[in-house]
Amino acid sequence: MPELPEVETARRSLQRVLRGKVIAAVEVRSPAVVRTHRPRAFGIGLEGKRIERIARRGKVLLFHLRDRWTLIFHFKLWGTLRFFRPAVPPDPQTAVVMTFSDGSGLQFRELQLSELGLHRTSQLDRVPYLTSLGVDPLSAAFTPARFRGMLSGSGSIRAVLTDQERIAGIGNLWAHEILHTARIRPDRPASSLTNAEVQVLYRTVRSVLRRAITAGGEPEFVDATGRKGRWRLAVYGRGGQRCPRGDGTIKVTRLGGRPSFYCPKCQR
Ligand SMILES: [Zn+2]
Missing domain, CATH: 1.10.8.50 (Helicase, Ruva Protein; domain 3)
Structure with a gap:
């Protein structure tokens, strides 16, 4: 199960390659992964949006998008996020494919009970999992x-x-x-x-x-x-x-x- 060091490692590697990219297309191959939208609405909600920065809370990744939307990814038991430039065809283990306007791509692979959700950034404090989280052990609040x-x-x-x-x-x-x-x-x-x-x-x-x-x-x-x-x-x-x-x-x-x-x- 990815824990803080792995999720932070994923965050840093994603931040390096994804910052500023514009989402051109989203293909949901495993609909159960997306918890907030039907696959088509999820894709429509993401397409055309620019990734501004990627944050982490506990074991959760937050992709902050322009226009005040945030994509939340929770690894749960397992998952691999792989970036490809140029994009490559997905393998059978790929649940979601994101393609960017410059031809690069991000694949969500080997997900085990993982969850994706698209939320208004202003309403993140209503996402039950996030509100239940304790202090981040690397933050100044952990005294x-x-x-x-x-x-x-x-x-x-x-x-x-x-x-x-x-x-x-x-x-x-x-x-x-x-x-x-x-x-x-x-x-x-x-x-x-x-x-x-x-x-x-x-x-x-x-x-x-x-x-x-x-x-x-x-x-x-x-x-x-x-x-x-x-x-x-x-x-x-x-x-x-x-x-x-x-x-x-x-x-x-x-x-x-x-x-x-x-x-x-x-x-x-
Ligand atoms: Zn010993």
Whole structure:
């Protein structure tokens, strides 16, 4: 599932190639993906519009168009957005094709439960998913005090990090990479963290996400120009393998119904 680093990587690669482009045609090959319009109305709504900039909120991409419309793309489980200049014919995995006035094209591929919606920019605060999102962990609003305030209650620290209504953008993969870097076990009750651990974890959330963006996200992710993520996973998906710190074997368990990975030697 693309999380904040992957969606931000997609955003940056799309911003580089799409800014200023005028949408000439839209072909919806999988109508279920478009949630706000019928395919034909969706195409008519987009055609002739210029892409001004591409933003991100949590795990969602927002294509801000001239004339105060915004196209929202939510990856959900998976998806690849590929830019081609000149445009190439879509493959069977392509759900939506956007062609631009200069002959280039954008394909929305391999979508899994992904959603597209076209909204008036002035009404974005009525889109339920966007209004429910918590603080962006890379924004100035994510302060140490605010983070500390999230840690009451009996839930695990993994559950706090992945709760989109508290912190927007961290999912199961990056929560585990962050917790390994901070040397904290994912199943620790959030309220049991010491002040020193809270400080380390706060800084680690931001530093790991920033480094993950620089690396282009996790290894299976592909950006708009076809570049793969270059992050080397420390624990996620590495059950039974050696901890990169060289001190133990990665353990895999279930936590809250989802897989959980940690090193019993260096995480407490
Ligand atoms: Zn270890």
